[in-house]
Amino acid sequence: MRISKAALLVVIALTVPILVELRTVLAWVNVELTVLESAVLGMTMILAILIWALWPQNGRGDPSRSG
Amino acid sequence: MSNVYIDQFPAEAKVIRAAFYSSFLALALGGVFGIIQTLHRTDFLRFMDSVDYYTVLTAHGVFLVISFTIFFLVGIFTWAVTTSLDRGLEDIRFTWGWYSLMAIGITMTGVAILAGFTDAIDMSASVLFTFYAPLQAHPLFYLGLVLFVVGTWVAGVDWFRSWWAWKAENPDERIPLPTFMVLTTMLMWYIATLGVAAAILLFLLPWSLGLIETVNPLLTRTLFWFFGHPVVYFWLMPAYMMWYVMLPKFSGGKLFSDPLARVVFVLFLILSVPTGIHHQYLDPGIAEGFKFIAMTNTMFLLLPSLLTAFTVVASMEHGARQRGGEGYFGWLKALPWRDPVFTGMALAGLMFAAAGFSGMINAGMNINYLVHNTFWVVGHFHLTVGTAVALTFMAVTYWFLPQVTGKALWSRSVALGQVVVWFVGMTFMSNAMHRAGLLGVPRRTAEPQYEGFEFQAAVGSIGELDAQIALGGVLLTISLGMFFANVVGTALNGRSDDLPANEYAGALSGPDDAPLVLDNLKLWTAIAVVLVIFAYTFPLLSIIDRGGLFGPEVIPFPLTVESATTLGFALETAASTSFESAGEIATSALTAVMR
Numbered sequence: 211m212r213i214s215k216a217a218l219l220v221v222i223a224l225t226v227p228i229l230v231e232l233r234t235v236l237a238w239v240n241v242e243l244t245v246l247e248s249a250v251l252g253m254t255m256i257l258a259i260l261i262w263a264l265w266p267q268n269g270r271g272d273p274s275r276s277g
Numbered sequence: 278m279s280n281v282y283i284d285q286f287p288a289e290a291k292v293i294r295a296a297f298y299s300s301f302l303a304l305a306l307g308g309v310f311g312i313i314q315t316l317h318r319t320d321f322l323r324f325m326d327s328v329d330y331y332t333v334l335t336a337h338g339v340f341l342v343i344s345f346t347i348f349f350l351v352g353i354f355t356w357a358v359t360t361s362l363d364r365g366l367e368d369i370r371f372t373w374g375w376y377s378l379m380a381i382g383i384t385m386t387g388v389a390i391l392a393g394f395t396d397a398i399d400m401s402a403s404v405l406f407t408f409y410a411p412l413q414a415h416p417l418f419y420l421g422l423v424l425f426v427v428g429t430w431v432a433g434v435d436w437f438r439s440w441w442a443w444k445a446e447n448p449d450e451r452i453p454l455p456t457f458m459v460l461t462t463m464l465m466w467y468i469a470t471l472g473v474a475a476a477i478l479l480f481l482l483p484w485s486l487g488l489i490e491t492v493n494p495l496l497t498r499t500l501f502w503f504f505g506h507p508v509v510y511f512w513l514m515p516a517y518m519m520w521y522v523m524l525p526k527f528s529g530g531k532l533f534s535d536p537l538a539r540v541v542f543v544l545f546l547i548l549s550v551p552t553g554i555h556h557q558y559l560d561p562g563i564a565e566g567f568k569f570i571a572m573t574n575t576m577f578l579l580l581p582s583l584l585t586a587f588t589v590v591a592s593m594e595h596g597a598r599q600r601g602g603e604g605y606f607g608w609l610k611a612l613p614w615r616d617p618v619f620t621g622m623a624l625a626g627l628m629f630a631a632a633g634f635s636g637m638i639n640a641g642m643n644i645n646y647l648v649h650n651t652f653w654v655v656g657h658f659h660l661t662v663g664t665a666v667a668l669t670f671m672a673v674t675y676w677f678l679p680q681v682t683g684k685a686l687w688s689r690s691v692a693l694g695q696v697v698v699w700f701v702g703m704t705f706m707s708n709a710m711h712r713a714g715l716l717g718v719p720r721r722t723a724e725p726q727y728e729g730f731e732f733q734a735a736v737g738s739i740g741e742l743d744a745q746i747a748l749g750g751v752l753l754t755i756s757l758g759m760f761f762a763n764v765v766g767t768a769l770n771g772r773s774d775d776l777p778a779n780e781y782a783g784a785l786s787g788p789d790d791a792p793l794v795l796d797n798l799k800l801w802t803a804i805a806v807v808l809v810i811f812a813y814t815f816p817l818l819s820i821i822d823r824g825g826l827f828g829p830e831v832i833p834f835p836l837t838v839e840s841a842t843t844l845g846f847a848l849e850t851a852a853s854t855s856f857e858s859a860g861e862i863a864t865s866a867l868t869a870v871m872r
Contacts, residue, residue, distance in 0.1 A: 216615035
């Protein structure tokens with residue numbers, strides 16, 4: 211893992227404010243997402259974060275010094 | 278003897294425990310009323326009459342922003358003074374005295390509010406946290422508040438006594454930072470509460486007892502906000518104290534600058550009070566010039582918050598680099614995210630940044646008109662007191678509770694989940710509240726969806742915003758459940774010998790680097806008083822000059838549906854009689870002219 215499980219939890223939590231604000235921001239450029247589309251986008255973002263976090267970094271295991 | 282707080286100061290630990298448990302009881306009650314009103318207002322679950330919404334809202338506000346926050350902060354202030362001065366309080370009976378005053382006071386206020394749910398007792402206090410006239414509460418409500426506030430005053434005397442005793446023994450020492458923070462906060466509180474004391478003792482209580490016929494609503498309202506804005510800092514300054522003296526420790530490092538922390542608390546002491554009129558931008562009867570002065574003072578208040586953001590983040594970065602963190606942003610990975618105390622405080626601080634931005638909009642006189650009395654404001658204070666303060670207090674509970682009970686925390690994993698769920702829940706709820714406010718959705722009403730009128734949402738719909746608020750409310754309630762599971766689980770645990778020592782963060786730049794004048798509390802208090810005199814003398818004189826000290830005659834509320842109907846009927850009858858008379862006069866005049 212690239213980051214600790216706890217840090218991963220926090221990163222996933224941080225996607226929530228980004229997602230809810232992104233919906234408003236996109237509306238300014240005439241991209242209006244429905245709730246379902248927003249949810250799908252959120253899931254995609256979380257999936258991408260999970261893949262990034264779980265993918266081994268240069269073959270190393272868990273980060274030893276992260277919290 | 279171990280270095281845990283309960284072993285160092287067993288008598289004080291008991292008082293802090295009592296204050297914490299009182300605080301948690303208030304949090305539980307306030308939380309229950311919170312979810313009830315959320316589901317009612319958003320129309321997802323309604324099991325009470327909308328008339329009772331105001332009693333629920335009063336209970337939610339008073340239990341959370343008065344009893345939960347203040348009971349908790351007197352606990353951590355007692356810890357801060359005793360730990361940093363390394364001495365017990367002067368007389369523990371005196372300490373139990375102020376705790377009892379606060380407990381009795383809030384019980385009286387609580388009884389007056391909760392009695393509003395039943396017709397069996399002729400008592401109610403559905404006046405909301407702001408208790409504006411002409412809303413009138415039972416005298417017990419005001420008396421309870423008076424006792425509660427007097428309790429906090431006496432608590433301040435207790436902490437000052439400790440400092441004076443310590444100073445006599447250490448005349449050349451600088452005031453330790455945590456004690457400095459407690460003393461400056463209390464000086465601010467003494468000045469701020471003069472407003473609410475005057476409002477209650479001179480006007481609202483005598484009015485409620487029937488000793489005076491009327492009050493001047495604008496005067497009592499202005500006196501409330503004299504106290505009502507600085508009370509926000511009374512909640513926030515203990516949270517700031519935790520960010521300054523605890524967060525660097527949990528990050529693994531030291532506070533970046535002790536002198537900067539002192540500057541911040543001095544700025545809060547002198548700037549917190551002369552700003553209250555910014556809550557009254559839309560009140561008629563206060564000249565625009567006075568409002569402009571209040572806005573200027575408020576904008577200056579951003580300075581200590583921005584200094585805090587810099588100092589706290591710098592301290593966290595220092596801690597992370599001590600733990601091996603590297604790179605421009607890579608150090609963030611080295612922070613102790615597994616520790617719920619750290620993570621909770623960090624997330625609280627992050628949300629406070631968002632609250633600062635919405636606060637600037639509230640403070641701006643012209644742009645405030647757009648959001649005044651809308652749901653936006655509710656979203657704002659759920660980020661400040663509802664997250665920056667409440668989440669910080671819940672997070673540090675996971676460190677303090679073991680310190681004052683001697684028992685290990687029940688579950689760190691549940692604690693970590695709890696702070697994260699709170700963050701997510703509040704994100705959903707406050708975001709939707711802010712957006713609803715921009716559409717003009719009003720606050721303080723059970724029925725925001727007026728018939729025959731549609732709010733036009735720029736993005737999504739009102740229904741979606743309601744769903745987001747309800748989802749947020751449910752997540753916050755789940756988070757509270759997790760918090761209480763941990764509190765109860767910890768209380769039921771056995772005594773542990775494996776607890777961390779009672780200590781707070783050192784500083785990279787210590788007190789010796791701070792100019793001596795920063796510790797001159799008399800000077801800063803005098804400046805604070807002068808600024809208050811400048812900001813409030815002329816507005817108050819003007820309000821009294823226009824509306825009288827006791828105001829014009831007002832109709833006491835609560836105004837019941839029956840009395841409203843009667844009043845409406847009386848007005849209708851009077852109007853039709855007048856029209857008939859006017860018609861008769863006009864007819865006779867016309868007839869006379871035609872002749």
